[in-house]
Amino acid sequence: MGQRSSSPQVAHITEIERVLSGQVSTRDDVVVASWKRCVREHGLDPARSKPAYIVPDNQLRAHREQSERLISIARSGLENLFRQVAGQNYVLLLADRAGITVDYFGDPAFEDDLRRAGLYLGADWSEDLVGTCGVGACIATGQPMTIHQSDHFDVAHTPLSCTAAPIFDTGGNLSAVLDISLLRSPQPKASQHLALHLVTASVRRIELANLMATMRRDWVLRLAHSPEFLDVDPEAAIALDASGRIIGLTHDAASILGRADGKGLRAPSAYVGAPLSDFFDIGIDDLPALTRGRAAEDRIARLKDGSAIFCHAIAPTNLRQTARTSGHAIPAPLQQLCGDDAAMKALQLKAARLADEPLPILITGETGSGKERLARALHQSRKKAGPFVAVNCAAIPEALIEGELFGHAPGAFSGALSKGRPGLIEEANGGVLFLDEIGDMPLALQGRLLRVLSEGEVTRLGEARARPVRVKTISATNQDLAALLETGRFRHDLFYRVAAATLALPPLRARTDFEWLLDRLLAGLGDGRSRRPRLDPAARLALIRRDWPGNIRELVNVLNVAAAMCEDATITPDDLPDPGEHPPRETAPAAPPETMPRRPGAVTNASELAGVLAVCDGNISAAARHLGVDRTTVYRRMRRLGLRT
Numbered sequence: 001m002g003q004r005s006s007s008p009q010v011a012h013i014t015e016i017e018r019v020l021s022g023q024v025s026t027r028d029d030v031v032v033a034s035w036k037r038c039v040r041e042h043g044l045d046p047a048r049s050k051p052a053y054i055v056p057d058n059q060l061r062a063h064r065e066q067s068e069r070l071i072s073i074a075r076s077g078l079e080n081l082f083r084q085v086a087g088q089n090y091v092l093l094l095a096d097r098a099g100i101t102v103d104y105f106g107d108p109a110f111e112d113d114l115r116r117a118g119l120y121l122g123a124d125w126s127e128d129l130v131g132t133c134g135v136g137a138c139i140a141t142g143q144p145m146t147i148h149q150s151d152h153f154d155v156a157h158t159p160l161s162c163t164a165a166p167i168f169d170t171g172g173n174l175s176a177v178l179d180i181s182l183l184r185s186p187q188p189k190a191s192q193h194l195a196l197h198l199v200t201a202s203v204r205r206i207e208l209a210n211l212m213a214t215m216r217r218d219w220v221l222r223l224a225h226s227p228e229f230l231d232v233d234p235e236a237a238i239a240l241d242a243s244g245r246i247i248g249l250t251h252d253a254a255s256i257l258g259r260a261d262g263k264g265l266r267a268p269s270a271y272v273g274a275p276l277s278d279f280f281d282i283g284i285d286d287l288p289a290l291t292r293g294r295a296a297e298d299r300i301a302r303l304k305d306g307s308a309i310f311c312h313a314i315a316p317t318n319l320r321q322t323a324r325t326s327g328h329a330i331p332a333p334l335q336q337l338c339g340d341d342a343a344m345k346a347l348q349l350k351a352a353r354l355a356d357e358p359l360p361i362l363i364t365g366e367t368g369s370g371k372e373r374l375a376r377a378l379h380q381s382r383k384k385a386g387p388f389v390a391v392n393c394a395a396i397p398e399a400l401i402e403g404e405l406f407g408h409a410p411g412a413f414s415g416a417l418s419k420g421r422p423g424l425i426e427e428a429n430g431g432v433l434f435l436d437e438i439g440d441m442p443l444a445l446q447g448r449l450l451r452v453l454s455e456g457e458v459t460r461l462g463e464a465r466a467r468p469v470r471v472k473t474i475s476a477t478n479q480d481l482a483a484l485l486e487t488g489r490f491r492h493d494l495f496y497r498v499a500a501a502t503l504a505l506p507p508l509r510a511r512t513d514f515e516w517l518l519d520r521l522l523a524g525l526g527d528g529r530s531r532r533p534r535l536d537p538a539a540r541l542a543l544i545r546r547d548w549p550g551n552i553r554e555l556v557n558v559l560n561v562a563a564a565m566c567e568d569a570t571i572t573p574d575d576l577p578d579p580g581e582h583p584p585r586e587t588a589p590a591a592p593p594e595t596m597p598r599r600p601g602a603v604t605n606a607s608e609l610a611g612v613l614a615v616c617d618g619n620i621s622a623a624a625r626h627l628g629v630d631r632t633t634v635y636r637r638m639r640r641l642g643l644r645t
Contacts (some may be wrong), residue, residue: 005224008155009047009049010154012027012046012150012155012158013046013155015150016035016046019032019035020035020039028347030143031147034127034137034140035132035153035489037127037140038131038153041128042128044153046130046155047643049154050129050154051156051539052117052118052313053118053123053124053129054115054118054120054121054122054123054124055100057492059100060102060122060123061482063100063236064390067500068177070176071103071500072500072501073206073213074094074103074176074178074209075359075500076357076358077206078092078094078202079105079358080311081198081199081202082105082454083499085180086196086455089107089110089182089184090180090182090185091104091105091106091114091119091180091181091183092106093119093125093135093179093629094179095125095135095139095176095179096176098126099124099125099129099135099136100122100123100124100125101120101121101125102176103121103496104120104297104496106454106494107454108447108451108454109451115181117160118130118157119160119181121337121492121493122492127139130145130153131152131154131161132152132154132576133144133147133149133157133158133162134147134163134164134179135162135177137164138164138177138179139166142168143165143205144163144165144196144199144200144482144502145163145164146189146195146196147162147163148161148185148189148192149161149187151189152522160180160181160182160184161185161189162180162182163192163195163199164179165196165199165200165202165203166203167207168207168268169240170211170214170247170249170250171269171272171301172254172270172272174266178199178202178206180195192209203349204236204250204252205233207237207250207251207252208236208237211248211250212237214239214246215239215248217317218239218248218315219239219241219284219313219314219316220239220249221236221237221239221287221311221313221379222234222236222312222313223236223253223256223309223311224309224312226293226447227297227300227310230296230312236250236252236253236256237249237250237253237592238250238253238257238277239324239333240576242284243284244277244283244285245273245277246272246273246274247273248272249268251268253268254270254271256315257279257545260279260303260307262304262305275617278304279304280301281303281304283387287313287315288313288315289313290313291312292312296310299312330349330352330402333377333381334348334351334378337374338434338511338517339513339515339516340513340516341506341511341512343510343511344506344513347503347504350501351374351378351503352381353380354503355381356382356383357501359501360472360497360498360499360501361475361499361501361503362475362502363474363475363476363502363503363504364476364477364478364503364504365476365478365504366478366505366507366551367478367550367551367553368508368551368552369478369505369506370505370552371436371478372436372476374392375388375390375434375436375593376388378474379431382472384430386430386431386432387427387428387429387430388434389425391424391433391434391436392438392441392606394436395437401441401442401445402448404423404424404636405423405424405425405445405448405449406423406448406459406460406461407420407421407425407426407458407461408420408423408461408463409461410583420460420462423460426467426469429469429471431472432471432472433472433473433474434474435474435476435498436475437476437477437478437479438476438477438498439479439481439484439489440479441490443490446494446496447491449494450493450494450633452496453494454497456468456469456470457469470483473497473498480500507548508548508551508554509548514544515554517552518540518555518559521555522534525559525560531569532569532571533563533569533571533572534569534570536572537572538572538573539562539571539573539612542573558576558577559571561575562575562576562577572607597619606643609637609638609641609643612627613638
């Protein structure tokens with residue numbers, strides 16, 4: 001082993017050597033087993049300490065992309081857990097099955113310390129890299145645990161206390177780890193019992209939410225040993241196909257089934273495919289009687305071991321005909337956004353599903369493509385809309401934007417109101433805060449906004465008292481935020497706070513419902529005029545053939561000018577302003593020709609993708625828009641096909 005240094009390090013290394021030689025240890029069995037793996041399987045040396053490792057940005061994006069769905073599902077539960085431990089200096093890490101931290105909740109005031117300790121976004125906590133740790137040992141064993149201070153293998157991590165629990169998918173495969181950690185903690189390991197309870201409870205709820213989201217089209221049977229918690233916080237859940245066979249379950253459900261058949265806990269995958277009647281005295285035909293139409297205490301079933309359990313059966317969405325599967329149930333404000341364009345229809349459906357979720361939404365799209373209109377439609381589609389407060393981060397002078405956002409105390413600065421006033425964030429409390437052009441927000445302000453979003457409170461300029469706020473953030477940008485992240489002009493942690501879900505608006509020139517939109521805008525021009533303007537066929541054709549660098553905003557301006565210029569309420573080509581009067585589109589390349597592939601699956605080899613990139617002058621964003629995919633998909637395909645940027 002390597003060079004030894006200070007006394008605590010020597011004692012730690014000596015203890016590990018004693019364990020490896022077979023001597024009895026007072027450490028937990030999981031710690032002893034992990035220490036042995038570190039040396040014998042991973043080839044690590046406790047005398048060679050390594051600093052925390054944060055993966056590069058492109059690698060982090062790839063891991064987050066693979067975990068995007070789980071991050072979205074888990075976000076609400078993580079925010080609730082972080083609120084529960086607020087003020088106790090805990091940090092929450094969500095790591096994927098490779099040990100990479102893909103989501104993170106921590107106090108921005110300690111950001112530098114957290115990054116150095118590896119309690120940060122992008123940190124690699126795999127056991128083969130950093131040795132015994134909460135995340136790594138949890139991945140290796142599939143068990144919840146606390147790795148407390150000198151339980152860690154590497155002396156660089158011995159100040160930390162890390163409590164972790166595994167998250168399993170509906171097939172019983174480990175998909176992620178939730179970890180709650182402290183930079184420093186009280187000495188007794190028992191001090192983290194509550195942390196272990198909180199983490200395992202949060203993991204149970206995340207697994208339940210994941211199963212409900214994944215198995216919407218199948219029967220789901222939720223289980224609880226107490227009727228009071230059956231409908232609000234069940235212990236486990238099982239998904240069933242139409243014949244009553246198990247097709248998915250949570251990890252705690254596997255424990256219940258293992259006790260029911262007397263075989264003990266097995267891997268959840270062992271139960272997939274088995275009939276429900278192998279474990280319960282009920283079958284698929286009995287489930288309608290266990291739906292919420294009856295009192296919880298009456299929804300009871302017997303397990304094969306004779307014990308009773310309370311059940312809540314949820315029918316498949318196609319049987320319930322819920323709003324999410326009915327096109328007519330998409331809220332009217334969202335229905336009015338598009339005609340028969342497939343990309344807009346998909347965006348419309350996604351927006352309808354996100355409108356009432358607490359998740360922050362990022363809307364991307366070129367200038368004039370309708371980002372604020374989509375944001376207002378999302379707001380109007382909420383069951384409890386609350387106020388809608390729009391902030392144009394590019395339009396407010398940098399010297400004033402802090403006061404505008406956060407408000408100020410009386411006389412906080414020269415020119416401040418004598419009575420003080422709330423900021424725009426406070427005014428949005430209970431509703432939607434729309435951050436337009438968020439890519440232009442000054443870097444210094446991004447840290448303060450992050451604190452508001454992570455802690456749910458705002459402090460006015462010149463005041464010490466924090467005021468609670470609860471807002472849904474909808475942000476918008478026409479910029480390439482990935483490029484801003486790479487150059488350090490936009491904070492990674494803020495990006496992941498405002499972009500849990502992304503809605504990408506297509507440019508006007510790519511929409512197939514152009515004429516539908518044209519007719520709706522023409523109908524609106526009739527207001528205040530004696531006769532509604534109409535287009536003659538030649539003018540209509542001229543508008544269809546335009547490139548529209550200014551998108552919908554440009555189209556509105558063109559129609560307004562034409563309506564003012566035309567005679568007899570008929571717009572002709574002569575009434576249309578010259579396209580040369582308008583500035584060129586902000587995005588560099590023009591749309592590729594129609595001969596190039598447009599479907600996401602149309603590019604199957606390197607030469608085809610290289611052709612699209614060549615026509616787009618190497619602009620990844622333009623190529624992604626043209627193919628109808630995300631930029632990350634283009635990057636992935638380039639790597640797979642061996643193409644370089």
